[in-house]
Each structure stands twice: as C-alpha cells, then as structure tokens.
Amino acid sequence: MTRTGIISPTQFPSLKSQRCGGGGDASFMEQLLLHCATAIDTNDASLAHQLLWVLNNIAPPDGDSSTQRLTSAFVRALLSRAASKIPALLNIAFQPPADEIHRFSVVELAGFIDLTPWHRFGFIAANEAILTAVEGYSTVHIIDLSLTHCMQIPTLIDAMASRKLNKPPLLKLTVVASASSFPPFINISYEELGSKLVNFATTRNIEMQFTIIPSTYTDGFSSLLQHLRMYPTSYNEALIVNCHMMLRYIPDETLTPSSHSSLSLRNVFLNQLRSLNPTIVTLIEEDADLTSENLVTRLRSAFNYFWIPFDTTDTFMSEQRRLYEAEISWKIENVVAKEGVERVERTETKGRWLERMRDNEFGGVRVSEEAVSELKAMLGEHAVGWGMKKDDDDESLVLTWKGHSVVFATVWVPI
Amino acid sequence: MPVDLDDSSTVSGDASVSSTGNQNPPPQSAVKKKRNLPGMPDPDSEVIALSPKTLMTTNRFVCEICSKGFQRDQNLQLHRRGHNLPWKLRQRSSKEVRKKVYVCPVSGCVHHDPSRALGDLTGIKKHFCRKHGEKKYKCEKCSKSYAVQSDWKAHSKICGSKEYRCDCGTLFSRRDSFITHRAFCDVLAEESAKNHTQSKKLYPETVSESQQKSPAAVESPPPSPSPPPVAPSVSVSVESETEPEPANIASSLVLPIQDSSDDPENNTLEVIMEEAPGTIGLNGSNDHSNNSKSVYAALFASSSSSSSPSLYAASSTPSPSLFPPSSSMEPISLCLSTTGPSLFGATIQDPPPPHFLTPLHPPPQPAISATALLQKAAQMGSTGSGGSLLRGLGIVSTTSSPMELSSHEAGFGLGLGLPCSSGSGLKELMMGNSSVFDPKQTTLDFLGLGRAVGNGGNNTGGGLSALFGGGGGMDVFGSGELSDKDTGRRSS
Numbered sequence: 062m063t064r065t066g067i068i069s070p071t072q073f074p075s076l077k078s079q080r081c082g083g084g085g086d087a088s089f090m091e092q093l094l095l096h097c098a099t100a101i102d103t104n105d106a107s108l109a110h111q112l113l114w115v116l117n118n119i120a121p122p123d124g125d126s127s128t129q130r131l132t133s134a135f136v137r138a139l140l141s142r143a144a145s146k147i148p149a150l151l152n153i154a155f156q157p158p159a160d161e162i163h164r165f166s167v168v169e170l171a172g173f174i175d176l177t178p179w180h181r182f183g184f185i186a187a188n189e190a191i192l193t194a195v196e197g198y199s200t201v202h203i204i205d206l207s208l209t210h211c212m213q214i215p216t217l218i219d220a221m222a223s224r225k226l227n228k229p230p231l232l233k234l235t236v237v238a239s240a241s242s243f244p245p246f247i248n249i250s251y252e253e254l255g256s257k258l259v260n261f262a263t264t265r266n267i268e269m270q271f272t273i274i275p276s277t278y279t280d281g282f283s284s285l286l287q288h289l290r291m292y293p294t295s296y297n298e299a300l301i302v303n304c305h306m307m308l309r310y311i312p313d314e315t316l317t318p319s320s321h322s323s324l325s326l327r328n329v330f331l332n333q334l335r336s337l338n339p340t341i342v343t344l345i346e347e348d349a350d351l352t353s354e355n356l357v358t359r360l361r362s363a364f365n366y367f368w369i370p371f372d373t374t375d376t377f378m379s380e381q382r383r384l385y386e387a388e389i390s391w392k393i394e395n396v397v398a399k400e401g402v403e404r405v406e407r408t409e410t411k412g413r414w415l416e417r418m419r420d421n422e423f424g425g426v427r428v429s430e431e432a433v434s435e436l437k438a439m440l441g442e443h444a445v446g447w448g449m450k451k452d453d454d455d456e457s458l459v460l461t462w463k464g465h466s467v468v469f470a471t472v473w474v475p476i
Numbered sequence: 477m478p479v480d481l482d483d484s485s486t487v488s489g490d491a492s493v494s495s496t497g498n499q500n501p502p503p504q505s506a507v508k509k510k511r512n513l514p515g516m517p518d519p520d521s522e523v524i525a526l527s528p529k530t531l532m533t534t535n536r537f538v539c540e541i542c543s544k545g546f547q548r549d550q551n552l553q554l555h556r557r558g559h560n561l562p563w564k565l566r567q568r569s570s571k572e573v574r575k576k577v578y579v580c581p582v583s584g585c586v587h588h589d590p591s592r593a594l595g596d597l598t599g600i601k602k603h604f605c606r607k608h609g610e611k612k613y614k615c616e617k618c619s620k621s622y623a624v625q626s627d628w629k630a631h632s633k634i635c636g637s638k639e640y641r642c643d644c645g646t647l648f649s650r651r652d653s654f655i656t657h658r659a660f661c662d663v664l665a666e667e668s669a670k671n672h673t674q675s676k677k678l679y680p681e682t683v684s685e686s687q688q689k690s691p692a693a694v695e696s697p698p699p700s701p702s703p704p705p706v707a708p709s710v711s712v713s714v715e716s717e718t719e720p721e722p723a724n725i726a727s728s729l730v731l732p733i734q735d736s737s738d739d740p741e742n743n744t745l746e747v748i749m750e751e752a753p754g755t756i757g758l759n760g761s762n763d764h765s766n767n768s769k770s771v772y773a774a775l776f777a778s779s780s781s782s783s784s785p786s787l788y789a790a791s792s793t794p795s796p797s798l799f800p801p802s803s804s805m806e807p808i809s810l811c812l813s814t815t816g817p818s819l820f821g822a823t824i825q826d827p828p829p830p831h832f833l834t835p836l837h838p839p840p841q842p843a844i845s846a847t848a849l850l851q852k853a854a855q856m857g858s859t860g861s862g863g864s865l866l867r868g869l870g871i872v873s874t875t876s877s878p879m880e881l882s883s884h885e886a887g888f889g890l891g892l893g894l895p896c897s898s899g900s901g902l903k904e905l906m907m908g909n910s911s912v913f914d915p916k917q918t919t920l921d922f923l924g925l926g927r928a929v930g931n932g933g934n935n936t937g938g939g940l941s942a943l944f945g946g947g948g949g950m951d952v953f954g955s956g957e958l959s960d961k962d963t964g965r966r967s968s
Contacts (some may be wrong), residue, residue, distance in 0.1 A: 072847065078699050089849070092844050092848055093853075096846040096849060100846070108846055111850060112846065112849075112850070114849060115849075115853050119853070130784050155853070167660035168657060168660050168661055168662070170660075171653070171656045171657045171659075172653070175650070175652070175653040175656065181652065184652070185652070186826045213661030214657055214659070215655050215656045216656060218659070219655045225495050254660075257659065257664075258659060258660075260664065260665060260668050261658070261659040261660075261664060262667070264664065264876060273616065439650070442634070442649070442650060455489075
C-alpha cells in the first residue's frame with residue numbers, strides 16, 4: 062500500500078489469492094456500497110459517481126458469483142435512490158433498465174415457492190399447528206394473510222381430507238385483497254384463485270367457502286378486523302389467523318413515529334387481533350431488521366441478509382435463478398431506494414416480533430414433534446446447506462442456511 | 477499424529493468472526509454438545525489447514541511405535557494396547573483439547589477463509605470432494621453424478637422411488653409440491669368442468685338428490701336466464717377497473733361441483749351465496765334473490781361469451797349454453813398461463829450438490845475510508861492488461877501481492893483521480909485507450925450500466941466525455957486529484 066494507515070490486504074485474507082469479484086469480496090463490496098450510500102445521502106455527487114462506477118465494474122448484474130449479482134442489485138437500488146436525491150447524477154439521459162415485473166400464473170407460483178424451503182418451512186409448521194388446533198371444531202375459519210397468495214392452503218386441505226373423520230369440518234377461507242404492491246405478483250384475480258381452491262377442496266370432499274375482503278396493510282387491515290368483529294365466530298368454529306410474511310408490511314413505529322409505541326399500526330393490529338380471541342395465530346416471518354431509519358444501517362442489514370436467498374439459488378438453472386433474484390432485487394430496491402410509505406419492506410427480527418406478540422397478550426406454543434420430523438425430512442430433500450434449529454428460550458422454529466437464520470415460525474394462543 | 481499443517485491459527489486471529497451475517501448470535505453450545513453449523517466456527521477454535529493429500533489420506537491415525545495406520549482414532553488406541561506400553565504412555569495427553577476447525581485447501585474456495593471453516597474433518601473432506609473433486613459416482617436411473625459416495629447413496633434411495641405425476645404431465649418428487657400444483661392446475665379445473673357438462677341435463681333432477689347428500693345450508697339455485705352479475709363475488713375484484721369502490725364488500729363464493737350420480741368421486745355441494753354484510757355497492761347488482769342464481773350462470777358461462785368470466789378458466793370446456801352468459805358483467809381477464817411446468821422443467825430436479833460458493837459475512841471490518849476502498853480497487857486493477865495502461869499513465873500503486881484479474885476486470889479504468897503521481901490520470905484515460913474499454917464491458921455508459929459500448933474503443937471517447945463531462949458543471953474530480961484533505965472530509 063502506498064499509504065500508511067490504510068487497511069492492508071492481509072485483512073482481507075481471501076483476497077490474497079482470489080480474483081477480484083470472486084468469493085471473499087463480500088466485505089469489500091459491502092464497504093463500497095455503504096460509502097456510496099453515504100455519498101448519495103450527503104449529496105456528494107462525485108464520490109457517489111466514482112463508487113458507483115467501481116461497483117459496477119466489479120459487480121456486473123450477470124456476474125459469476127452470487128456476491129456480484131447481489132451487489133449489482135444493491136447498485137441498481139442505490140442508483141434509483143440517487144436518481145431522486147441527486148438529479149445531477151443522471152444528467153446523462155440514462156435510465157437503468159427497470160427490472161421487469163413478472164406476473165406468475167398460479168401454477169408457476171406453486172412451483173416457484175417450492176424452489177427452496179423458504180416458504181414450505183413455514184407452511185408445514187403452520188399447517189401442523191392448525192390441524193392440531195382445530196380438532197373437534199365443526200367449522201374452521203382461516204384468515205390467510207400470506208405473501209404467497211394461498212399457496213399454503215392446498216396441502217392444508219389435503220391434510221384435513223386425509224384425517225379419518227366422519228365428517229370433515231367446513232372450511233372457510235378469508236383473504237384480503239388490496240392493490241398488489243409487492244411481489245410475487247399473480248396474473249389472475251383472487252376470485253379465480255379462490256374458485257380453484259374451492260374446486261380442489263371439493264374434489265377432496267371438503268366443503269369450502271372463500272371470502273375476499275378488500276383491506277390493506279397500509280391501515281393495518283382495519284377493514285378486515287372490522288369485518289371479523291361484525292361477524293364473530295359462531296359456536297364450534299375455530300378462528301385461525303395465518304400470517305405468512307405479510308405483517309411486515311403493516312407500518313411500524315419507524316413509519317409512524319410516535320412517542321408511544323402502542324400507537325403503531327402494527328401493534329394496533331395485533332391488539333385488535335387479540336381481542337377477537339382467535340384459536341391460534343401462526344406467525345412466520347423473515348428474521349432480519351430492515352427497519353432502521355438510517356440508510357447505512359439498513360443497507361448493511363439488508364446486505365447481510367439478502368446474500369442468503371442469492372446463495373441458496375446460486376446453483377439453480379439460470380432462468381429460475383434470474384426470476385428468483387429479480388424478486389429479491391425488488392425488495393432490495395424497496396429497502397434501499399424508497400422512503401416513507403413507499404418503503405413497504407419493514408421486516409423485523411424474530412426477537413422483536415416475539416416481544417410484540419407477548420406485549421399483546423399472546424403466548425407461544427411449541428410445534429409438535431411430528432411437525433419437526435416432517436420439517437427435517439423436507440429439508441433433507443433440499444440442498445445440504447439448509448437446516449433448522451429450535452430455540453429453547455422460546456417456542457420458535459428457525460430455518461437456517463449454512464447456519465444463518467432465515468425464517469422463523471411461531472404459533473400463538475391468546476393468554 | 478503427523479498431520480501436515482500448512483497453516484494453523486485461531487480463527488479469531490486472522491479476522492474476527494462475526495457471529496452471523498445478520499443480527500442473531502449463534503446458539504451457545506454450552507452444556508449440550510451441538511453439532512457445529514456449517515460456516516459458523518467457534519471463535520476460539522484452532523484452524524487446521526490440511527493439504528489435499530493429507531486431507532484425503534485414508535489412514536490418518538498412525539501408531540507411533542510401528543507406524544501402522546488406522547482410519548479411526550479408536551482403532552488406533554485399541555491397537556496401541558497391544559504394544560504393552562507402560563501405563564503413563566498409554567494415557568492420552570491431559571492437556572485440554574482445543575476445538576479444531578478445518579479449512580478447504582483450495583484457494584478461492586469460500587471455505588478457504590478461516591471465518592468459513594467447517595467444524596469437523598469429515599465435513600471438510602466431503603466438501604472438498606463435492607466441490608473440487610471428480611464426480612465418480614453416477615446414478616443409474618438418472619443423469620446425476622456425485623463425488624461423495626454417501627451423497628450418491630442418499631440420492632439413489634430417493635431417485636425414482638416416489639414420483640407424483642399430475643395429469644398435466646408434470647412430475648414431482650415431493651408430495652407437497654405435487655398437491656399444491658394440483659390444486660391450481662388447469663387440468664383439475666377442466667376435469668371438474670367436464671363433469672358439469674356431462675351432468676347438465678341431469679341438473680334439475682340432481683337438485684333434489686343433492687339435498688340428501690350434503691349437509692347444511694343452501695339451496696342449489698335453479699338456472700336462471702337473468703343476466704346477473706355473478707355479483708359480488710366476481711365483479712368486486714379489485715382488478716376490475718370500471719367497477720366502483722366496493723368498500724366493505726365481502727364476497728362469498730362456493731363453487732359447487734354438481735355431480736352426476738355416475739361419478740362417485742366428486743362431492744355434491746350446493747352453492748352458497750352470502751351477501752355482503754350490509755352493503756353491496758355494486759352496479760348491476762340485482763335483487764339479492766337473483767344472486768345465487770347468478771352464481772350458477774357465471775359458473776357455466778364459458779369463454780364463448782366475452783363478457784362473462786369463466787370461473788373455472790377452462791377455456792377449452794364447451795359451455796353448456798344452458799345458462800346464458802351474463803352480459804352485464806365486467807369482463808375479467810383470464811390469463812391463466814398454461815406454461816406452468818415448462819418454467820421449471822418437466823421434473824423438479826434434486827438439489828444439486830452443495831456449492832458453498834459465496835462467502836459472506838466476513839467479520840465486520842474496521843471502518844475504511846472511501847479513498848482507501850478506491851485505492852484498493854486500484855490496487856487490484858494494477859495487474860492484468862489494464863495494469864499496463866495504468867502504469868503507463870503513472871497510476872501505479874505498489875502492492876506486495878498483485879492480484880489476478882480476469883480480462884474484463886482489467887478495464888477498471890481506475891484512473892479515478894486516486895492518489896497517483898500523475899495529476900490528471902483521468903484526462904489520459906479519456907484519450908481513449910481501447911484496451912481499457914473492453915467491448916465486453918458494459919460499463920462504459922454513464923455509470924457503466926446498461927449496454928456495452930458498441931464497438932470496442934470507438935465510442936470510448938464519447939462515452940467517457942459523456943460520463944465525465946456531461947454533468948454540466950459537475951466537477952467530478954476537482955483538480956483531477958483527490959488530495960488527502962479532500963478525502964479526509966468525505967471519508968466516513
């Protein structure tokens with residue numbers, strides 16, 4: 062190094078023998094991104110410019126390593142942010158190509174969500190808990206607040222149908238319809254989707270009703286809650302609220318800063334949910350903190366989390382991988398480039414969610430051993446890096462990739 | 477036990493191990509002996525780096541007396557007993573055994589980095605084989621091959637054993653994927669619709685029959701020619717553009733599968749049509765009594781009528797024109813793609829052998845200034861074809877370990893005004909030396925994003941000037957050199 066006091070190469074041990082852009086460069090890329098973010102937010106056009114140029118050189122969007130492609134997604138997000146903050150940077154009429162938004166058909170989506178255990182983990186854990194909880198009830202009312210557009214339901218229907226019962230319960234499924242603001246996007250209406258599900262349920266001898274309530278995360282699903290209050294559960298009806306990676310969109314304290322945390326829409330939602338006295342609530346979320354108002358902190362958290370989905374699909378066929386990475390890139394852009402109500406991805410850590418649930422008088426319930434075996438068996442059918450852990454301090458199950466926490470699954474009852 | 481130690485150090489020595497990439501620390505393996513998770517070494521462990529030859533040695537444990545080799549330590553100990561050693565020498569050394577973690581000998585591999593070391597020897601051996609070894613074991617039934625025998629055995633157990641085939645032809649190895657697919661597969665919808673078609677004539681009779689079969693509620697509405705909105709359930713769709721705000725509308729829909737009594741499999745259900753609690757803010761919504769009838773109408777409305785949604789989306793189903801289409805309905809676009817399976821291939825492939833390619837999460841580095849980073853990038857660019865350019869421009873930073881660059885990275889164009897002897901490296905760069913601007917590189921536009929500069933170096937001049945000159949008034953590099961003071965201000 063020509064300068065003293067500057068980090069010497071030995072502090073990046075893997076860089077010694079790797080070509081630039083290969084494996085060990087993640088921390089280097091991270092540093093570049095963080096500096097770039099700071100430069101953008103402090104309107105330092107020239108530094109931002111330099112950094113973006115370097116970044117784009119070392120991290121092409123179609124780079125060989127997933128680290129490069131991940132970094133490239135962040136670069137695009139930073140560019141997008143810069144476009145609004147430092148218009149001078151985009152003086153040259155260049156617009157980064159907008160990532161195409163893919164609209165899945167339901168069959169495509171069904172395949173997509175099973176590429177990795179990312180969603181199936183939560184599905185299995187939640188379905189097991191639901192089946193246990195609804196034993197003896199003649200009506201099962203499920204509110205499915207899920208990112209995956211009801212992809213959890215077919216296996217639940219199948220499981221319900223497979224139980225040897227004289228008469229399977231009536232299944233009522235309620236979903237919310239709001240303008241699709243985040244991926245994955247589907248290309249049919251919920252009505253059609255529902256009709257398919259009902260059709261399927263019928264073929265399995267399950268009587269089913271499908272209800273769509275227009276309600277949106279932006280106000281904490283208040284119209285849904287209102288509807289549920291107007292039509293309380295009847296006798297012998299179980300009320301299940303299945304929250305699969307959806308509650309993170311409800312504004313939290315960082316969006317509506319207020320002196321009293323109980324006023325956040327997120328807490329209000331949980332509070333009102335509790336007052337409905339549901340039979341169980343399943344909460345499956347990603348374990349990361351993307352809520353910081355400080356961009357650098359947020360970017361660091363995002364970089365240290367989104368590398369995981371990129372890594373999990375690194376060996377996939379390029380078509381699938383591109384699609385998958387596009388979905389993640391959308392989230393990255395949302396976290397990095399957007400602010401205010403536009404920034405919808407406000408994922409919180411498991412610890413924070415547990416705190417919220419407990420604050421709102423929910424108690425955690427352990428998932429059964431059968432579920433754990435089923436989960437392990439499922440993970441065994443995927444790539445070797447997938448694992449799971451059970452936390453003894455709480456009743457959660459956590460999906461891991463190479464040891465890093467990815468998704469947690471919890472089950473709650475009112476206490 | 478003689479082991480070649482190329483390098484042994486504590487994991488925490490080289491680079492502090494971050495506990496995880498994100499915020500959660502790994503579970504403490506206090507009392508319980510937990511298997512170390514891959515990629516998460518214990519900070520106090522000793523890092524062992526074995527050469528490939530040593531790593532793959534089968535007889536690792538060698539008797540110090542007769543040099544006989546054993547695969548397992550227990551076997552070695554058993555053997556040593558036979559030598560009638562004096563008591564003292566028989567005991568293992570009493571010093572505490574430090575936890576050992578192993579790195580992969582292949583440089584460039586993600587597990588070569590101490591912070592990505594694996595906790596057990598078998599693990600690193602398997603990794604080494606899987607990732608860097610030859611795939612000698614081939615599956616007989618399919619095309620997959622494996623380097624590690626146990627992987628191959630595990631695969632052979634499942635290969636072809638459980639297969640679920642949907643009627644549409646897609647094959648699944650896992651039941652839950654199969655079920656999920658099946659629920660949404662068009663084939664199922666078509667089958668059900670076919671059942672309806674067959675039974676349409678029987679319909680009026682089956683109404684009463686169905687009463688006895690199914691439980692609870694609801695009547696099956698008689699067919700009605702009235703043009704009805706399949707009402708709340710369908711037109712409420714938020715995707716419907718012309719439909720006004722249906723504020724608090726709940727739509728309930730149960731689609732029946734009217735069975736012909738011939739078909740034992742399907743169940744008979746009634747149509748249940750619940751009205752929106754209180755409000756039905758829909759245009760064209762007729763009196764409620766018609767609603768349930770309308771459901772049927774819609775159900776059997778086919779694609780032949782453009783204005784009625786085909787709820788089963790089985791566009792290939794010939795419609796029973798028993799129920800006239802509801803013309804007052806909003807057309808709802810059905811774009812059910814039938815390309816489903818093709819996206820993911822005809823079969824769901826088994827998970828490929830693991831490639832722990834990407835590193836991640838190196839330990840938090842001390843704060844590095846932006847200049848340092850750029851300089852580092854310059855360093856990395858000082859070798860390779862770009863290096864000669866840079867040297868020519870006098871932009872060379874001395875470094876003790878030149879790094880290899882692939883050709884496209886060479887065109888780093890690192891004359892970013894980094895501390896260098898030449899004050900205006902940038903200008904020289906702008907003279908357009910085509911070696912820097914590799915056509916393959918897509919980095920020549922403004923921020924190097926987007927299309928590759930068409931032909932080699934021709935556009936470079938233009939591209940660069942656009943890059944640097946176009947920002948009216950944007951003084952990218954000031955005097956062309958970033959002085960210490962300047963960067964000092966900017967670095968975080």
